[in-house]
Amino acid sequence: MTINKHNLSHLPLGDHKTAPWYGKDIISVKQFDREALEYIFAVSHEMHDMVDHIGTFDLLKGKILANLFYEPSTRTSSSFTAAMERLGGSVIPINEVKYSSVSKGESLADTVRTLECYADVIVLRHPEVGSAAIAAKAAHKPVINAGDGIGEHPTQALLDAFTIREEIGHLDGLTVTLLGDLKHGRTVHSLARLLSLYKVKINYVSPDILRMPPELIDELKQKGIEQTEYFTLDECLPQTDVLYVTRVQKERFADEATYESVKGAYVIDPTVMKAAKERMIVMHPLPRVGEISTEFDNDPRAAYFRQMEYGLYVRMALLAMVLGKA
Ligand code: NCD
Secondary structure (H helix, E strand, C coil): CCCCCCCHHHCCCCHHHHCCCCCCCECCHHHCCHHHHHHHHHHHHHHHHHHHHHCCCCCCCCCEEEEEECCCCCHHHHHHHHHHHHCCCEEEEECCHHHCHHHHCCCHHHHHHHHCCCCCEEEEEECCCCHHHHHHHHCCCCEEEEEECCCCCHHHHHHHHHHHHHHHCCCCCCEEEEECCCCCCHHHHHHHHHHCCCCCEEEEECCHHHCCCHHHHHHHHHCCCEEEEECCCCCCHHHCCEEEECCCCHHHCCCHHHHHHHCCCCCECCCHHHHCCCCCEEECCCCCCCCECHHHCCCCCECHHHHHHHHHHHHHHHHHHHCCCC
């Protein structure tokens, strides 16, 4: 019998038991509980130490990652590449699907079945909600969701939670304010769900047409999370421990005029931030297109560049886990 992720449970007791994430897909943050997060944080922390001390090491020597991106990416794609290479593995990069057989009409399932012949793990970004789940069903090797349309972006949420943990020390008891395009932003969808594992208070600040989907607010309400919606930031900024800023997702709008009407809704700059706590952090998944003024970049509370670096360690941890080495 060929062993793959669909029949792992048929394996005799042993190896896979000691590596609970071995062979698993990472599709949604719903797969994680607090214990899993503690484990990921610990492994990510260790990866940080290893990179600081020895830079590159051979944990995943000989392993190959297929990086399949149907949508633009700078950080997610390059941090997965760096993560794999820092662990001694290598990468098949497919960034411009127009140069691959997808442009000939190949289905996602067939593309994934092809890539898994050559790679041990597939990282996928795709414009459609649910695409990562479809790919995971077709593939026998682990698939990691790097963003499925406006759906989820689980690895970003994990690195966001790790950032909060490293910068503030804990998640319980925090007031987190999510600001910007909460309707289309997959990072805030995943992050809000992940935060609901902790005792947090969540504020949503957005223009009316870009509010957090009501189903998601309901989902968190069921879990007892205190949530409040605002149209302006000034009311909730002074209590905020983590301000998570997002870009208005131009590519998700049906017409340009609607985008133009909301694009500059909020701008974080040193003047606005005078009302915030001295000890808090400002995060952003990036790219930014004017929501945070560069004049704020040197403020110690500006955590968005450090956040990108934490992403490398979290992605190293996730690759090591699904490939059975953590
Ligand atoms: C985000 C994304 O792709 O959802 N970027 C990222 O992965 N860091 C956020 C965005 O594009 O606005």
